Amino acid sequence: MNWLLTHLDEVGGLMVTHAVLSVIPLVIGLVVAVPLGWLAWRYRLLRTPLVAGTGLLYTIPSLALFILMPLVLGTGILDPLNVVVALSVYTVALLVRTVADGLASVPDEVLQAATAMGIGPLRRFFGVQLPLAVPVIAAGLRVAAVSNVSIVSVAALLGIAQLGSLFTDGFARNFLDPIIVGIVACMVLALALDLAILAVSRAVTPWLRVGSPA
Amino acid sequence: MNLLWTWLADPAHWQGDDGIPVRIAEHLAYSGVTLLLAAAIGVPLGLWVGHTGRGRVLVVNLVNGMRSVPTLGLLFVAVLVVGPLLAGDIAFVVPAIFVLVVLAVPPILAGAYAGVEGVDPGARDAARGMGMRPLEVLAKVEVPCALPLIFSGLRSAALQVVATATLAASVSLGGLGRFLIDGQAYRDYGQMAGGALLVAVLAMLVDLVLAGVQRVAVSPGLAPVRTSRRTGRLSRLVPTTT
Amino acid sequence: MIRFTDVTKVYPGGTVAVGGLSLRAPSGKITVLVGPSGCGKTTSLRMINRMIEPTSGTIEIDGRDTSGLEPNELRRGIGYVIQSGGLFPHRTILDNIATVPLLLGWDRRRARARAHELLERVGLAPELGRRYPNQLSGGQQQRVGVARALAADPPVMLMDEPFSAVDPVVREQLQDEFLRLQADIGKTIVFVTHDIDEAIKLGDQVAVLRVGGTLAQLAAPADLLADPADDFVADFLGRDRGYRGLAFTEAPALPVTREPTVRLGAGADEARRVAAGEEWLLVVDADGAPAGWVRPSALVAPVGPDDLHRGGTVARVGGSLRAALDAALSAPSRRGVLADDDGRLVGTVRAQDVLAEIEREPSEAAS
Incomplete structure (x- = not known):
């Protein structure tokens, strides 16, 4: 506890970095996964290659992916961009399937009713199908957010500063306090992101909160 | 890129006690032992929860909760706390395997539980109505029908274990992670990237082998004719990586 | 038991x-x-x-x-x-x-x-x-x-x-x-x-x-x-309990009328002659099975499948009172077609005869 009190500024700074490194890939991943997920949903033939292909990327261990990133991006090994891109890859891998499942979970009758009312394909997608798929997509996004927070900490082994640095510092000095503080801070951050996504998801799907007349 | 190929192509790196084959063998040994232990705990427990319906809330929360625990931090804590109680190499191996098992159990547990819970209640009812005893219902109907999800849990866990075993090099264990960590220490990017590539390929191969076993073990009658919402739900419950 | x-x-x-x-x-x-x-x-x-x-x-x-x-x-x-x-x-x-x-x-x-x-x-x-x-x-x-x-x-x-x-x-x-x-x-x-x-x-x-x-x-x-x-x-x-109940009563020997018929493919003139002024005429196929009713006055060519009114149901001899009554009610001529077990035409029966039978044995269904 004492250790935390004397290092509040440092922990706070690392937490902000950690949050940024976790959230940016989440946004990038979502933006990329929606069109890919739509393709996988719309064209059955594409589903298997898309889901399996992104799934293959998902099998690469994070430390390995961080290290291999400079080969693709031409960055330095210490560049936080490696972490951002690698996590974006994981997020896409996780969300493509979720988005496809989410879009498929919208009842066909609803889409046909929309078409019958003369709503065009683009408006139908953004105005009807995507909103109705939000609960499923949000659930996938929550999983991605929580695992992103955990994965970011691994980058400390390469010297990229964030909450994971507390683990490496503590281990090097055989000192538990910073490690415990780091673990708790990571879990708090994961919980906060999880709740934030849940809150946004609820806010944009008010129809789900209305109890059905019993 | 050149550094990577130069390092991989050097025959000296393919022999000796710290050569690539030995590191691969170590990596597979850690992963295999861990997966066996985790399966021995997770599968029966998951089957029990799915069969009896007891402790469902606990399982779901455990899986979600464990996902938020940073792997690396847990590994360091285990070594610092448990390590001093033991002597020699064991001081690192035991806590590392312990952490690997702790991380691998939840996805296996969740897969087995969701698999059994998702069995068509009609099939279960029919099995009972034909006079199968509870263990016969489990062995002849519930487990075979749950196999696709049991495997999906095992494969998630395997990926997790192979990835985390890489991190174990940072607490002075062997395995392919050594190249990543030592390369970093010696500022030898060729070694780091070479090791990273090997780990990535190993992870894919392990997943491929398990996928092959799954293909043989699971009845063709359970092939996904429809893209069911059930597997959709599980895909959100099971996958984890580090 | x-x-x-x-x-x-x-x-x-x-x-x-x-x-x-x-x-x-x-x-x-x-x-x-x-x-x-x-x-x-x-x-x-x-x-x-x-x-x-x-x-x-x-x-x-x-x-x-x-x-x-x-x-x-x-x-x-x-x-x-x-x-x-x-x-x-x-x-x-x-x-x-x-x-x-x-x-x-x-x-x-x-x-x-x-x-x-x-x-x-x-x-x-x-x-x-x-x-x-x-x-x-x-x-x-x-x-x-x-x-x-x-x-x-x-x-x-x-x-x-x-x-x-x-x-x-x-x-x-x-x-x-x-x-x-x-x-x-x-x-x-x-x-x-x-x-x-x-x-x-x-x-x-x-x-x-x-x-x-x-x-x-x-x-x-x-x-x-x-x-x-x-x-x-x-x-x-x-x-419709009364009507449905008739399904369980076997029709006794109903008064069957021989029905004048023509075969599918018979000429319009032949059909008009056989019908002898009746509005509807029964058509049978080559095996003697009832095929449907035709209105001879409307024929301009030999009797073809398209000329047939197929609305009538066919009851079997020895079938239920419900089937016999339904055959009569569903035929455009109101003459119910009866066939034997091989499907060949036996004759026709009128609703009033079936009803008379039902009234004669009112307790049959209730026994």
């Missing part, structure tokens, strides 16, 4: 699912339990093979109290068919059917041979045996469900809404096949449905249950229609 004696099932929380039910399901007959949801029909069924244990009372099968038997042994000797089919998705159709024989310790070859035999028996092609349940239609799956229940040749079968998950056309087909099968095998069957028409069609006797699991009436279908015990049963039976 299955005998319920004062059987009660009270669930924890005090809901009475079955309240003091006593009835007998005779051997070799189909006893249908029917009633609205919450009447305890499924609970009653599932107490027979002890999937649910009664709170009090006894259930005997052929004089043996089931509570004294080992539940799994008991179940292996009773066929069980449920609504969703409950097929095992991981096993082929043949292996599904062979389940109980294998549980009973038959050797594999004998169990498979038996499964093959049953596949044919329920009207499925042998090559379906190698498929998996998700490759079959709903109707086919239900047939496999029936075959699986019959596999060990149990004397007793329990069927819980086995045909309610398929579409009406397939359902009727399955019902007809089921009756043919039962005529062959003569099992003691307890059959649960919420569909009163199905109950009347299939049951040798029908037990109407009311909410709370008490017996409102137990009777043969004809008697049920003719003489409902109370308003509840009458309401549950629904409309």
